[in-house]
Amino acid sequence: MPDAVVLGGSVHPFARYKDGSTPRDWTRRVVAQALADARISLADVDAMVFAMESDHLALQLSPGALLADEAGIIGIPVHRVEAGGASGAAAVRAAYAQVRAGLARCVLVIGVEHAASHLRGRDVAFLYGLSFDADIEGFAGVTAANLYALSMALHMQRYGTNEDDIAAVSVKNHGNAIGNPWAHLPMDISIDDVLRSPVVSTPYKRLDCSPLSDGAAALVIADARWAPATPGRPRVRIAGSGCANDHVRLGDRSEPHRFSAKSKAARAAYEAAGVRDPARSMDVAEVYDAFAGAELQAIEDLLLAAPGQAARELRAGRFSAGGSLPVNLSGGLIGQGGVPGATGIAQVVTLERILSGRYHRQPAGDGDFRWGVADAHGGIGTVCFVHVLERT
Amino acid sequence: MNDNSNSPYESFELTFRYEHAYGELLPYFQGLRDGRAVAARCPVCARTWFPPRLSCRVDCIATEFVTLSGAGIVLALTQGPTKLPLTDTQAEMVWGLVRLHGAENSIVARIRPGATTPVPGAEVALVMPDADAPHPAQYAVFTMDQSKQ
Numbered sequence: 374m375p376d377a378v379v380l381g382g383s384v385h386p387f388a389r390y391k392d393g394s395t396p397r398d399w400t401r402r403v404v405a406q407a408l409a410d411a412r413i414s415l416a417d418v419d420a421m422v423f424a425m426e427s428d429h430l431a432l433q434l435s436p437g438a439l440l441a442d443e444a445g446i447i448g449i450p451v452h453r454v455e456a457g458g459a460s461g462a463a464a465v466r467a468a469y470a471q472v473r474a475g476l477a478r479c480v481l482v483i484g485v486e487h488a489a490s491h492l493r494g495r496d497v498a499f500l501y502g503l504s505f506d507a508d509i510e511g512f513a514g515v516t517a518a519n520l521y522a523l524s525m526a527l528h529m530q531r532y533g534t535n536e537d538d539i540a541a542v543s544v545k546n547h548g549n550a551i552g553n554p555w556a557h558l559p560m561d562i563s564i565d566d567v568l569r570s571p572v573v574s575t576p577y578k579r580l581d582c583s584p585l586s587d588g589a590a591a592l593v594i595a596d597a598r599w600a601p602a603t604p605g606r607p608r609v610r611i612a613g614s615g616c617a618n619d620h621v622r623l624g625d626r627s628e629p630h631r632f633s634a635k636s637k638a639a640r641a642a643y644e645a646a647g648v649r650d651p652a653r654s655m656d657v658a659e660v661y662d663a664f665a666g667a668e669l670q671a672i673e674d675l676l677l678a679a680p681g682q683a684a685r686e687l688r689a690g691r692f693s694a695g696g697s698l699p700v701n702l703s704g705g706l707i708g709q710g711g712v713p714g715a716t717g718i719a720q721v722v723t724l725e726r727i728l729s730g731r732y733h734r735q736p737a738g739d740g741d742f743r744w745g746v747a748d749a750h751g752g753i754g755t756v757c758f759v760h761v762l763e764r765t
Numbered sequence: 766m767n768d769n770s771n772s773p774y775e776s777f778e779l780t781f782r783y784e785h786a787y788g789e790l791l792p793y794f795q796g797l798r799d800g801r802a803v804a805a806r807c808p809v810c811a812r813t814w815f816p817p818r819l820s821c822r823v824d825c826i827a828t829e830f831v832t833l834s835g836a837g838i839v840l841a842l843t844q845g846p847t848k849l850p851l852t853d854t855q856a857e858m859v860w861g862l863v864r865l866h867g868a869e870n871s872i873v874a875r876i877r878p879g880a881t882t883p884v885p886g887a888e889v890a891l892v893m894p895d896a897d898a899p900h901p902a903q904y905a906v907f908t909m910d911q912s913k914q
Binding site for chain 2 (some may be wrong): 516
């Protein structure tokens with residue numbers, strides 16, 4: 374099977390747009406930027422995968438076909454994928470699979486979401502409440518925050534993780550977003566700021582929660598045998614892709630304090646990449662921090678720290694920008710923003726740029742970043758996607 | 766229409782009306798309306814789920830409805846401002862992961878505050894609804910089981 378390499382990509386800044394712009398505008402711009410970054414033209418693209426979570430938010434059914442047309446993409450295979458907050462990651466996997474299977478040699482991946490700026494907050498909250506088991510939980514009034522909070526409460530009971538530990542994630546990720554031109558919420562804040570922010574669902578405060586953002590991202594994934602040379606730029610390949618699902622309802626799971634499906638997806642991705650000890654091998658990670666505690670859970674379920682140890686290692690600086698394994702240098706969902714259709718794509722764009730040494734805030738340290746892992750999930754760890762990237 | 770012709774936005778409100786059904790889960794929702802905990806049990810292995818699962822994940826056959834006592838234990842709790850869907854109700858509410866006695870799964874449900882603050886491990890019981898709700902899922906409310914405190 375051919376290797377799948379990341380030729381380049383870009384992100385239309387995650388934000389709450391009040392300038393009258395729409396997904397059509399963001400898509401056209403980000404596609405042009407991604408093609409330029411990949412040093413190819415639209416004529417080179419022979420397949421497209423599109424990701425967007427909700428037609429209800431966008432007021433547009435079949436958005437993939439429309440936005441492909443707007444971007445000038447005609448006469449090639451185009452399809453849309455959806456996996457909640459991991460929709461973008463699902464699109465990356467679909468493109469990777471097409472390249473590996475020989476169905477395409479150059480796939481454009483586009484993700485977009487009009488999630489935040491044009492609807493009342495209570496309407497958005499209601500719609501996202503239907504992301505889980507709508508009849509049994511959503512209409513009862515259960516929110517994403519409630520579910521993540523209950524899962525984290527169990528983690529705290531089991532491992533002694535505390536609210537300061539959780540707040541430290543928010544401080545790190547908002548801080549990492551400073552200097553990231555794509556970020557929604559760059560902020561220099563303290564643990565006390567987080568702890569004093571309004572309660573959303575205990576133990577989570579407002580500053581522990583990722584924002585809902587508008588935005589878009591695009592990425593080019595190609596067959597390494599076809600990929601044009603990019604002089605001066607190291608090539609980054611997708612070395613492994615893993616995916617697994619779990620019961621939708623938290624209460625149906627045997628271990629609701631963690632994301633078991635994430636571990637399964639991670640193991641599959643690491644195995645495909647030939648990585649035996651991810652905690653030692655990975656140099657950088659972009660993980661799905663919809664809520665601050667979920668980053669700690671993700672670090673453990675991605676096998677980057679032992680169960681219950683992520684908070685201790687985070688407080689010791691291991692996952693900071695200057696640490697041995699920087700996590701969410703982009704700011705993650707908490708700092709960069711949460712755009713369900715685009716987040717998983719933006720994670721791979723970020724990792725490709727870090728591994729090829731050209732991220733806008735290239736991390737300190739020895740600069741020898743070879744391996745990166747991207748993690749996203751839909752629901753509450755319900756459909757998990759993990760991608761392992763390697764600089765070749 | 767927006768009166769400001771320079772604004773890039775139009776503001777409008779959409780209203781949808783749904784005729785919503787519950788399929789084979791109807792007995793569960795009817796039970797909640799009556800304050801009963803209707804669960805699902807596998808006729809082969811007797812594993813029991815509340816909320817119900819329509820097929821046994823071990824034996825892969827259709828489950829049968831049974832009624833549990835409605836008493837259970839709180840595994841975890843969270844609290845925060847809540848807006849109940851399809852209502853104007855907005856208040857601070859407590860939510861718990863509750864495992865009914867006899868069930869092997871748990872439900873995320875509201876815990877009605879009582880004289881005692883609930884804590885993990887507390888005994889709770891499903892209560893009879895005291896008001897009409899727009900969706901029967903909102904009848905899944907538990908209260909501290911005073912007989913067990």
